[in-house]
Amino acid sequence: MSTVKIELRKDQIEKIHEFCDEFNNEHGELINVLHKTQQAFGYLPAEVQEVIADKMRLPVAKVYGVVTFYSFFTMIPKGEFPVSICTGTACYVRGAENVLSEFKKQLDIEVGETSADGRFSLSCLRCVGACGLAPVVLVGEKTYGRVAPDDVKEIIEEYRS
């Protein structure tokens, strides 16, 4: 779990309550509530899960159980520049694995983590529909095609400056 303590503002708590109410606080809608909340906050820190649990009258352990079961949900905030590497079949066979290793090395983080300065986070995704450009890397909204391990340093530098 993340160990960064955050303090939710009143309006943020109200926003979470709204999401819960939107789904009538029904226990079966927990996943939808979590989806909405993650969309709004970017991630699901412990404090947010507690607010959801209290509002929906669910044990926090249950909410945490769902958050940790689905890889889509994350408790770690994304970096300012989220880096995603496609590891779909086409990208994979064209060397995405080596590109990924280079990003890990350059940023000194693992997949699912965020760099200490909060600028970069690393994740994998499956196919962005640009297989002709394999292997593909996304930084935020920008797409890079035919990426080789040697290009990685340059890509990162673009955002560091």
Added chain:
Amino acid sequence: MDHIKLLIDGKTVEVPKGTTVYKAAKEVGIDIPVLCYMDLHDLNIENKPGGCRICSVEIEGRRNLAPSCSTNVSEGMVVKTNSMRVINARRTVMELILSDHPKECLTCAKSGNCDLQDMAIKLGIRDIPGQEYAEMSTYRLDTSPSIIREMDKCIMCRRCETMCNDFQTVGALNAVNRGFNAVVAPAFEMNLEHSPCTYCGQCVAVCPTGALTEVDHTANVIQALSDPNKTVVVQTAPAVRAALGEEFGMEPGTRVTGKMVSALKNLGFDYVFDTDFAADLTIMEEGTELLDRLSRHLDGDKDVQLPILTSCCPGWVNFFEYHFPEMKDIPSTARSPQQMFGSIAKTYFAEKIGVKREEMVVVSIMPCLAKKYECQRDEFSVDGNPDVDFSISTRELAHLIKQANLDLSTMTDSEFDSPLGESSGAAVIFGATGGVIEAATRTAYELQTGKTLESVDFKQLRGLEGIRSATVDFDGLEIKIGIAHGLGNARKLLEEIKAGRSEFHAIEIMACPGGCIGGGGQPLHHGNSDILKARTRAIYEEDEAKTLRKSHENPYIIKLYEEFLDQPMSEKAHKLLHTHYFERKRKVFEV
């Protein structure tokens, strides 16, 4: 109701629609092996996640084997429960489970009492193929004041989750993570100590492996017994005598009070006393408090809150401190019998025998794991010296007796020592749901009306239903009594009170199914609720066999007030026998 006819292992069986294959097979005497499945039908508790797949059977026309615990019957179904295909699959499933399970059975706390071990024996597993290549999942050890979580041994049956969430509504445990990393854990994988856990121990009571066990204090007890400078005093809770025999092969429901006393004397305890004495004392204090609150309420005092709730059960105390802190003024302030005993032993009795507080060790034998936490609470110690030093469970006592090479079944009966060993039948029934309020009624009735009860048996207060209610006529004054066992049932009554809809004057609450007889520290019932019924029967038999049936007639209780406490709820009684409650709920990171 619609009935369905099917064939299981060549036997025709007709069962109602919606029955599972597992239960249908039981109807014709076929006991399909199960591991994760658990059915405590008398308490409406069923765990059937269909996760372990040990109960797989072959169903004609289906490509895959089906888990019988969670597959419903259908018309004309043909089931095979012991074909070679089923037997092979079952063995493979078992081998896979064992491949990720520590092989430390020789020293495991559950050894000899483990469902997983039993299944390995039943299926004749002699080898675990592929072990040499396979990694094992590991998880850190979590120790709390009462319960140890050793998740390396968890097989994800999720029985604990069912007890914690569905039955107790405590919500401390849930399945988290997935695949190899999946475990049952508190929110954010914090330690149990920082979760809503009440230490009721029902998770431990149903855990099929050594993943959840009690914190073992037998070594501390042995150390105290070996110390010539210590006077070691033991107290035994009422429910222990109705279950201890099971650990020595006796029929459930066998009363072993006298044998247990002999065993304890044999073990070298200096004084073998009875928590029942303190239960009688509890009735004096709690009963007086009830009558006081009742009379002030009837006089129109708006500051007096009713109903009064019992406070003997430490799991229940932990529950309302966490989940209903705004109602912490409603329960009686009377300490539990365990703590009343400790308090009196280290004051009144220590003075009597001329032993200093620090030279006395008080050990309690409890059917309960929450008692371990209770005796460690700061408010129950004087200058760092606890009123009760060690609380051990019925199971731990059985281990002690076995270690000493004593056979409980062949022991002769002995009597408890005097004066803290004397008790009434009212104290014995504390061990079963409804018992505390029945004991309180016996005394409160006579104190309030000045009349003698014709019959002390209030059978309307007994039973196994989760929530019960009864009205007792106090000579024209109708007293409405509520009873709940299981914290989920308690929650329902609390919600009623909170909403201002409760009409009860007094409510008894016990955290465990059936009351203390079904406590988290009792011999394991392995999902057989008939055992709980047999223990309940034993408790009421013990009560009937007593000459004294009412707490206020216990001559040693009368003497204790004369010599030491003055009267119930006196200043001294308040200091030694009452307590107050705290809000326990914390937000994450505050821990």
